Amino acid sequence: MLYIVGLGLGDEKDITLRGLEAVKASTKVYVEAYTSLLSFGLSSDGLSKLEKLYGKPVIVADREMVEERANQILSEASESDVAFLVVGDPFGATTHTDLVVRAKQLGIDVKVIHNASVMNAIGVCGLQLYRYGETVSIPFFTETWRPDSFYEKIQRNRELGLHTLCLLDIRVKEPSLESLCRGKKCYEPPKYMTIHTAINQLLEVEALRKGSAYSEESKCVGIARLGNEDQLIATGSMTDLLDMDFGAPLHCLVIVGETHPVEKEMLEFYKVK
Numbered sequence: 098m099l100y101i102v103g104l105g106l107g108d109e110k111d112i113t114l115r116g117l118e119a120v121k122a123s124t125k126v127y128v129e130a131y132t133s134l135l136s137f138g139l140s141s142d143g144l145s146k147l148e149k150l151y152g153k154p155v156i157v158a159d160r161e162m163v164e165e166r167a168n169q170i171l172s173e174a175s176e177s178d179v180a181f182l183v184v185g186d187p188f189g190a191t192t193h194t195d196l197v198v199r200a201k202q203l204g205i206d207v208k209v210i211h212n213a214s215v216m217n218a219i220g221v222c223g224l225q226l227y228r229y230g231e232t233v234s235i236p237f238f239t240e241t242w243r244p245d246s247f248y249e250k251i252q253r254n255r256e257l258g259l260h261t262l263c264l265l266d267i268r269v270k271e272p273s274l275e276s277l278c279r280g281k282k283c284y285e286p287p288k289y290m291t292i293h294t295a296i297n298q299l300l301e302v303e304a305l306r307k308g309s310a311y312s313e314e315s316k317c318v319g320i321a322r323l324g325n326e327d328q329l330i331a332t333g334s335m336t337d338l339l340d341m342d343f344g345a346p347l348h349c350l351v352i353v354g355e356t357h358p359v360e361k362e363m364l365e366f367y368k369v370k
Protein backbone atom coordinates (compact mmCIF):
# COMPACT_ATOMS: atom_id res chain seq x y z
CA MET A 98 0.00 0.00 0.00
CA LEU A 99 1.16 3.52 -0.78
CA TYR A 100 -0.18 5.97 1.79
CA ILE A 101 -0.05 9.60 0.68
CA VAL A 102 -0.46 11.57 3.89
CA GLY A 103 -1.08 15.30 4.33
CA LEU A 104 0.82 16.83 7.28
CA GLY A 105 -1.19 20.06 7.53
CA LEU A 106 0.26 23.54 7.86
CA GLY A 107 1.32 23.98 11.48
CA ASP A 108 3.82 21.68 13.10
CA GLU A 109 4.37 17.96 13.59
CA LYS A 110 1.23 17.76 15.75
CA ASP A 111 -1.06 18.52 12.81
CA ILE A 112 -0.88 15.04 11.29
CA THR A 113 -4.30 13.36 11.61
CA LEU A 114 -4.80 10.23 13.73
CA ARG A 115 -5.52 8.38 10.49
CA GLY A 116 -2.25 9.71 9.03
CA LEU A 117 -0.27 8.72 12.11
CA GLU A 118 -1.69 5.20 11.97
CA ALA A 119 -0.57 4.94 8.34
CA VAL A 120 2.95 6.12 9.22
CA LYS A 121 3.18 3.66 12.11
CA ALA A 122 2.09 0.83 9.80
CA SER A 123 4.68 1.70 7.13
CA THR A 124 8.11 0.18 6.75
CA LYS A 125 9.48 3.23 4.92
CA VAL A 126 8.55 6.88 5.37
CA TYR A 127 9.35 9.65 2.88
CA VAL A 128 8.62 13.35 3.39
CA GLU A 129 8.21 15.51 0.33
CA ALA A 130 9.78 18.85 0.96
CA TYR A 131 9.71 20.93 -2.19
CA THR A 132 6.15 22.21 -2.63
CA SER A 133 6.06 23.80 0.76
CA LEU A 134 7.91 23.66 4.04
CA LEU A 135 6.75 23.58 7.59
CA SER A 136 8.33 25.82 10.15
CA PHE A 137 9.56 22.73 12.01
CA GLY A 138 11.13 21.49 8.79
CA LEU A 139 13.33 24.54 8.75
CA SER A 140 14.81 24.14 12.20
CA SER A 141 17.90 22.06 12.76
CA ASP A 142 15.94 19.51 14.80
CA GLY A 143 13.03 19.49 12.34
CA LEU A 144 13.41 15.98 11.01
CA SER A 145 14.34 14.48 14.33
CA LYS A 146 11.07 15.81 15.78
CA LEU A 147 9.20 13.85 13.13
CA GLU A 148 11.35 10.77 13.63
CA LYS A 149 10.81 10.89 17.38
CA LEU A 150 7.03 11.17 17.00
CA TYR A 151 6.86 8.37 14.42
CA GLY A 152 9.47 6.17 16.08
CA LYS A 153 11.26 5.53 12.77
CA PRO A 154 13.60 7.20 10.27
CA VAL A 155 12.18 9.66 7.75
CA ILE A 156 13.75 10.12 4.30
CA VAL A 157 13.61 13.62 2.80
CA ALA A 158 12.42 13.30 -0.79
CA ASP A 159 13.59 16.30 -2.78
CA ARG A 160 12.23 17.21 -6.22
CA GLU A 161 14.77 14.99 -7.99
CA MET A 162 13.87 11.95 -5.91
CA VAL A 163 10.12 12.41 -6.38
CA GLU A 164 10.35 13.05 -10.10
CA GLU A 165 13.19 10.74 -11.11
CA ARG A 166 13.22 8.01 -8.49
CA ALA A 167 9.48 7.54 -8.15
CA ASN A 168 10.02 3.99 -9.47
CA GLN A 169 12.01 3.13 -6.34
CA ILE A 170 9.26 4.43 -4.04
CA LEU A 171 6.61 2.56 -6.08
CA SER A 172 8.56 -0.69 -6.13
CA GLU A 173 8.92 -0.52 -2.33
CA ALA A 174 5.17 0.18 -2.04
CA SER A 175 4.42 -2.92 -4.13
CA GLU A 176 6.13 -5.06 -1.50
CA SER A 177 5.22 -3.37 1.79
CA ASP A 178 3.43 -0.34 3.21
CA VAL A 179 5.15 2.94 2.37
CA ALA A 180 4.09 6.39 3.59
CA PHE A 181 4.73 9.44 1.45
CA LEU A 182 4.19 12.58 3.54
CA VAL A 183 3.26 15.91 2.00
CA VAL A 184 3.26 19.26 3.77
CA GLY A 185 -0.29 20.64 3.59
CA ASP A 186 -2.56 18.39 1.55
CA PRO A 187 -1.40 15.90 -1.12
CA PHE A 188 -3.68 17.60 -3.62
CA GLY A 189 -3.27 21.18 -2.41
CA ALA A 190 -1.93 23.46 -5.19
CA THR A 191 1.00 21.32 -6.35
CA THR A 192 -0.60 17.93 -6.64
CA HIS A 193 0.83 14.46 -6.43
CA THR A 194 -1.58 13.02 -8.96
CA ASP A 195 1.32 11.73 -11.07
CA LEU A 196 2.47 9.43 -8.26
CA VAL A 197 -1.12 8.26 -7.69
CA VAL A 198 -1.69 7.52 -11.40
CA ARG A 199 1.60 5.61 -11.70
CA ALA A 200 0.88 3.57 -8.57
CA LYS A 201 -2.62 2.68 -9.78
CA GLN A 202 -1.27 1.70 -13.21
CA LEU A 203 1.10 -0.72 -11.47
CA GLY A 204 -1.77 -2.17 -9.46
CA ILE A 205 -0.49 -0.74 -6.16
CA ASP A 206 -3.19 0.18 -3.65
CA VAL A 207 -3.15 3.88 -2.83
CA LYS A 208 -4.76 5.60 0.12
CA VAL A 209 -4.76 9.39 0.36
CA ILE A 210 -5.16 10.94 3.81
CA HIS A 211 -6.11 14.62 3.57
CA ASN A 212 -5.19 17.57 5.77
CA ALA A 213 -5.31 21.38 5.87
CA SER A 214 -3.63 23.10 2.94
CA VAL A 215 -2.75 26.52 1.54
CA MET A 216 -6.20 26.25 -0.05
CA ASN A 217 -7.55 27.15 3.41
CA ALA A 218 -6.23 30.67 2.67
CA ILE A 219 -9.33 31.03 0.50
CA GLY A 220 -11.77 31.10 3.41
CA VAL A 221 -9.61 32.10 6.36
CA CYS A 222 -9.92 35.82 5.56
CA GLY A 223 -13.69 35.65 5.11
CA LEU A 224 -13.82 35.53 1.31
CA GLN A 225 -15.97 32.87 -0.35
CA LEU A 226 -14.76 29.99 -2.51
CA TYR A 227 -17.54 30.69 -5.06
CA ARG A 228 -16.10 34.12 -5.75
CA TYR A 229 -12.50 33.14 -6.63
CA GLY A 230 -11.03 32.95 -10.11
CA GLU A 231 -7.90 31.11 -11.27
CA THR A 232 -5.06 30.85 -8.72
CA VAL A 233 -1.68 32.21 -9.86
CA SER A 234 1.96 31.68 -8.90
CA ILE A 235 4.35 34.61 -8.67
CA PRO A 236 7.93 33.54 -9.47
CA PHE A 237 11.02 35.41 -8.27
CA PHE A 238 12.24 37.89 -10.90
CA THR A 239 15.92 37.87 -11.75
CA GLU A 240 17.94 40.43 -13.75
CA THR A 241 17.26 38.54 -16.96
CA TRP A 242 14.09 36.54 -16.28
CA ARG A 243 10.91 38.38 -15.42
CA PRO A 244 8.01 36.05 -16.31
CA ASP A 245 4.61 37.71 -15.98
CA SER A 246 2.04 35.22 -17.25
CA PHE A 247 0.14 35.75 -13.98
CA TYR A 248 -0.84 39.21 -15.24
CA GLU A 249 -3.49 38.14 -17.80
CA LYS A 250 -4.95 35.67 -15.33
CA ILE A 251 -5.35 38.34 -12.64
CA GLN A 252 -6.77 40.71 -15.24
CA ARG A 253 -9.37 38.14 -16.31
CA ASN A 254 -10.34 37.45 -12.71
CA ARG A 255 -10.67 41.17 -12.00
CA GLU A 256 -12.82 41.75 -15.09
CA LEU A 257 -15.18 39.08 -13.76
CA GLY A 258 -15.13 40.60 -10.26
CA LEU A 259 -13.37 37.50 -8.86
CA HIS A 260 -10.70 37.21 -6.14
CA THR A 261 -7.21 35.88 -7.00
CA LEU A 262 -5.13 33.70 -4.68
CA CYS A 263 -1.42 34.33 -5.38
CA LEU A 264 1.04 31.62 -4.31
CA LEU A 265 4.55 32.94 -3.82
CA ASP A 266 7.74 31.33 -5.03
CA ILE A 267 10.02 29.14 -2.91
CA ARG A 268 13.54 28.69 -4.23
CA VAL A 269 15.42 25.71 -2.84
CA LYS A 270 18.94 25.14 -4.03
CA GLU A 271 19.23 21.38 -3.81
CA PRO A 272 20.78 19.44 -2.21
CA SER A 273 20.84 22.05 0.53
CA LEU A 274 17.37 21.03 1.72
CA GLU A 275 18.35 17.68 3.18
CA SER A 276 21.42 19.11 4.88
CA LEU A 277 19.30 21.95 6.26
CA CYS A 278 16.72 19.57 7.69
CA ARG A 279 19.46 17.42 9.18
CA GLY A 280 21.03 20.46 10.85
CA LYS A 281 24.23 20.24 8.82
CA LYS A 282 25.93 23.23 7.26
CA CYS A 283 23.79 24.58 4.43
CA TYR A 284 25.60 26.55 1.75
CA GLU A 285 22.53 28.29 0.39
CA PRO A 286 19.37 28.65 2.46
CA PRO A 287 15.99 28.40 0.72
CA LYS A 288 14.50 31.69 -0.40
CA TYR A 289 10.84 32.43 0.27
CA MET A 290 8.99 35.22 -1.49
CA THR A 291 7.46 37.71 0.91
CA ILE A 292 4.18 39.57 0.40
CA HIS A 293 6.34 42.69 0.06
CA THR A 294 8.34 41.30 -2.88
CA ALA A 295 5.20 39.92 -4.53
CA ILE A 296 3.44 43.30 -4.43
CA ASN A 297 6.52 45.11 -5.77
CA GLN A 298 6.75 42.64 -8.66
CA LEU A 299 3.00 42.92 -9.35
CA LEU A 300 3.23 46.73 -9.48
CA GLU A 301 6.31 46.57 -11.71
CA VAL A 302 4.40 44.42 -14.21
CA GLU A 303 1.33 46.70 -14.09
CA ALA A 304 3.58 49.71 -14.80
CA LEU A 305 4.98 47.91 -17.87
CA ARG A 306 1.77 46.37 -19.21
CA LYS A 307 -0.54 49.31 -18.35
CA GLY A 308 -3.63 47.09 -18.60
CA SER A 309 -5.24 48.46 -15.41
CA ALA A 310 -5.58 44.94 -14.02
CA TYR A 311 -4.91 46.38 -10.54
CA SER A 312 -3.18 49.35 -8.94
CA GLU A 313 -1.51 50.49 -5.73
CA GLU A 314 -5.03 51.13 -4.43
CA SER A 315 -6.33 47.60 -5.09
CA LYS A 316 -7.55 45.83 -1.98
CA CYS A 317 -5.56 42.76 -0.96
CA VAL A 318 -5.29 40.31 1.90
CA GLY A 319 -1.84 39.28 3.09
CA ILE A 320 -1.68 35.92 4.88
CA ALA A 321 1.46 34.79 6.71
CA ARG A 322 2.08 31.45 8.44
CA LEU A 323 -1.45 30.16 7.83
CA GLY A 324 -2.39 27.42 10.28
CA ASN A 325 0.40 28.30 12.74
CA GLU A 326 -0.09 29.73 16.22
CA ASP A 327 1.21 33.11 15.01
CA GLN A 328 -0.72 33.26 11.73
CA LEU A 329 -1.18 36.84 10.52
CA ILE A 330 -3.96 38.14 8.27
CA ALA A 331 -4.08 41.77 7.17
CA THR A 332 -6.19 43.54 4.59
CA GLY A 333 -5.61 46.90 2.93
CA SER A 334 -4.47 48.43 -0.34
CA MET A 335 -1.24 47.19 -1.95
CA THR A 336 0.43 50.33 -0.58
CA ASP A 337 -0.88 49.63 2.95
CA LEU A 338 0.48 46.08 2.85
CA LEU A 339 3.85 47.31 1.55
CA ASP A 340 4.19 49.25 4.80
CA MET A 341 3.67 46.12 6.93
CA ASP A 342 6.14 43.56 8.15
CA PHE A 343 4.54 40.13 7.84
CA GLY A 344 7.45 38.36 9.52
CA ALA A 345 8.66 34.81 8.93
CA PRO A 346 7.54 32.69 5.92
CA LEU A 347 5.40 31.27 4.41
CA HIS A 348 3.34 34.05 2.84
CA CYS A 349 0.55 34.24 0.27
CA LEU A 350 -1.60 37.07 -1.06
CA VAL A 351 -5.20 37.47 -2.18
CA ILE A 352 -6.14 40.24 -4.62
CA VAL A 353 -9.73 41.03 -3.71
CA GLY A 354 -12.39 41.28 -6.44
CA GLU A 355 -15.95 42.48 -5.93
CA THR A 356 -17.13 41.72 -2.42
CA HIS A 357 -20.44 40.41 -1.10
CA PRO A 358 -21.64 42.46 1.95
CA VAL A 359 -20.76 39.55 4.28
CA GLU A 360 -17.25 39.29 2.80
CA LYS A 361 -16.87 43.06 3.30
CA GLU A 362 -17.83 42.75 6.97
CA MET A 363 -15.33 39.94 7.50
CA LEU A 364 -12.49 41.87 5.82
CA GLU A 365 -13.11 44.79 8.21
CA PHE A 366 -11.78 42.60 11.06
CA TYR A 367 -8.39 42.39 9.36
CA LYS A 368 -8.06 46.00 8.22
CA VAL A 369 -4.51 47.38 8.53
CA LYS A 370 -5.49 50.85 9.77
Ligand SMILES: C[S@@+](CC[C@H](N)C(=O)[O-])C[C@H]1O[C@@H](n2cnc3c(N)ncnc32)[C@H](O)[C@@H]1O
Binds near residue numbers: 186265
Ligand atom coordinates in the same frame (compact mmCIF):
# COMPACT_ATOMS: atom_id res chain seq x y z
C1 LIG B 1 2.67 24.86 -3.76
S1 LIG B 1 1.92 25.62 -2.45
C2 LIG B 1 1.72 24.47 -1.14
C3 LIG B 1 1.22 23.11 -1.46
C4 LIG B 1 1.00 22.26 -0.24
N1 LIG B 1 1.01 20.86 -0.62
C5 LIG B 1 -0.31 22.57 0.48
O1 LIG B 1 -1.24 21.76 0.36
O2 LIG B 1 -0.41 23.60 1.16
C6 LIG B 1 3.26 26.56 -1.80
C7 LIG B 1 2.90 28.02 -1.62
O3 LIG B 1 1.71 28.15 -0.87
C8 LIG B 1 1.82 29.23 0.04
N2 LIG B 1 1.74 28.67 1.40
C9 LIG B 1 1.93 27.38 1.77
N3 LIG B 1 1.78 27.23 3.09
C10 LIG B 1 1.48 28.47 3.57
C11 LIG B 1 1.21 28.97 4.87
N4 LIG B 1 1.23 28.17 5.93
N5 LIG B 1 0.95 30.31 5.00
C12 LIG B 1 0.94 31.12 3.93
N6 LIG B 1 1.18 30.69 2.68
C13 LIG B 1 1.45 29.40 2.50
C14 LIG B 1 3.15 29.92 -0.19
O4 LIG B 1 2.95 31.03 -1.06
C15 LIG B 1 3.94 28.78 -0.82
O5 LIG B 1 4.97 29.25 -1.63
